[in-house]
Amino acid sequence: MKKFFMFLAVVGVMSISAQFQANAQETQPDPAATEQVAPADETVAPADEEVVDPFAAGKSDQPLHQQLKKLFIDGGAAFMSLVLLCLILGLAIAIERIITLSLAQINTKSFGEKIEEKIKAGDYDGALDVCRNTRGPVASIYYQGLLRVKEGQDIENIEKSIISYGSVQMGALQNGMTWISLFIGIAPQLGFMGTVLGLIEAFNAIEVAGDISPALVAGGMKVALITTVGGLVVAIILQLFYNYLIQKIDSIVVDMENASIDLVDTLVKYRK
Numbered sequence: 001m002k003k004f005f006m007f008l009a010v011v012g013v014m015s016i017s018a019q020f021q022a023n024a025q026e027t028q029p030d031p032a033a034t035e036q037v038a039p040a041d042e043t044v045a046p047a048d049e050e051v052v053d054p055f056a057a058g059k060s061d062q063p064l065h066q067q068l069k070k071l072f073i074d075g076g077a078a079f080m081s082l083v084l085l086c087l088i089l090g091l092a093i094a095i096e097r098i099i100t101l102s103l104a105q106i107n108t109k110s111f112g113e114k115i116e117e118k119i120k121a122g123d124y125d126g127a128l129d130v131c132r133n134t135r136g137p138v139a140s141i142y143y144q145g146l147l148r149v150k151e152g153q154d155i156e157n158i159e160k161s162i163i164s165y166g167s168v169q170m171g172a173l174q175n176g177m178t179w180i181s182l183f184i185g186i187a188p189q190l191g192f193m194g195t196v197l198g199l200i201e202a203f204n205a206i207e208v209a210g211d212i213s214p215a216l217v218a219g220g221m222k223v224a225l226i227t228t229v230g231g232l233v234v235a236i237i238l239q240l241f242y243n244y245l246i247q248k249i250d251s252i253v254v255d256m257e258n259a260s261i262d263l264v265d266t267l268v269k270y271r272k
Contacts, residue, residue: 145161
């Protein structure tokens with residue numbers, strides 16, 4: 001399932017980047033079409049003084065997705081694709097983890113009562129069947145403990161086996177979390193790299209022109225700010241998913257620990 005999510009993520013970012021680049025080429029104005037010659041004799045009548053809103057240029061009636069597309073292109077489609085790739089891959093892993101962890105959660109109390117009934121009746125094979133037909137790490141821990149009971153091991157060895165296998169299950173629950181944390185760290189770093197590249201672009205424009213003006217540095221500064229915001233937004237989104245997954249893992253781990261204690265207590269109580 002994880003490989004499938006990765007494949008969809010790569011295909012998605014490639015198609016989105018190609019679409020943005022195509023739209024960027026289509027929206028570039030034709031210099032020949034925009035050239036206009038003003039009549040020589042025409043005089044411009046003085047206009048009435050109007051209050052100019054300095055933020056009017058930043059306002060747009062375009063839909064949100066069109067504005068985001070424009071920002072993506074202005075920030076550099078090739079560079080912003082890396083930031084978008086971090087978001088897509090991070091979300092793919094997070095969704096896969098959410099599904100896996102949700103399936104791993106069971107009604108621990110009800111499951112423990114079923115196992116206790118089987119142990120009380122001395123039906124260890126039936127208890128093992130219940131564990132086989134139940135998903136999740138709690139059932140796996142019970143299964144390992146009951147196998148040691150059938151082998152005739154003492155309670156101390158059974159408890160050690162349960163603890164050891166519980167550590168293995170904890171590692172399996174945390175699988176993929178390092179990748180999400182990696183994307184959380186990489187996304188803002190890519191944004192800051194875009195900031196540096198935008199500043200370099202702005203200073204190059206100043207060097208070529210030999211003059212400093214807002215029009216010269218505006219393009220580079222815009223790229224710098226867009227890439228920085230993009231990286232921070234991706235990091236914030238993935239951080240929310242990361243914290244949610246950590247909380248879900250902690251909840252399952254608590255269930256595992258309680259189930260392990262209950263299993264040992266049940267074996268001590270009913271084992272003959």
